[in-house]
Amino acid sequence: MVKPTVRQAVVKKYTGTFKRTHSDRFNRLAKTGWRKPRGIDSPMRRHFKGFMLSPVIGYGSARATKFVGPDGFRRFVVRNAGELNVLTMQNRKCSAEIATSIGARKRKEIVQRAKELDIKITRPNARLRKQEKE
Secondary structure, three states, X not given: OOOOOOOOOOOOOOOOOOOOOOOOOOOOOOOOOOOOOOOOOOOOOOOOOOOOOXXXXXXXXXXXXXXXXXXXXXXXXXXXXXXXXXXOOOOOOEEEEEOXXXXXXXXXXXXXXXXXXXXXXXXXXXXXXXXXXX
């Protein structure tokens, strides 16, 4: 099995969810859906102390660990077996992730080709059912 070359610690600056203005006061407002506060006197828009946090550029992930999964590999979405050739030189840094629109027959081809090229695939058994022997 392929192992990543360098495994950096992924630091998340803010793991909470950003809540919509007044979502704690009114049930008709969605609790999770973020909307930018636009009122002229809105204390949340004006970033007063004690009010809910707003998403800002400073909460972004570090570029070195952006899109890196818990296994230490970067994700690369693959739609056919030919696209795996891109990852032959990067197989210690990137892993292939089969696109969700791909069916079982093409998935088998992609998984087979990835084994030949020694490329890691996330969820290689997804959508593949085992045939029962009679």
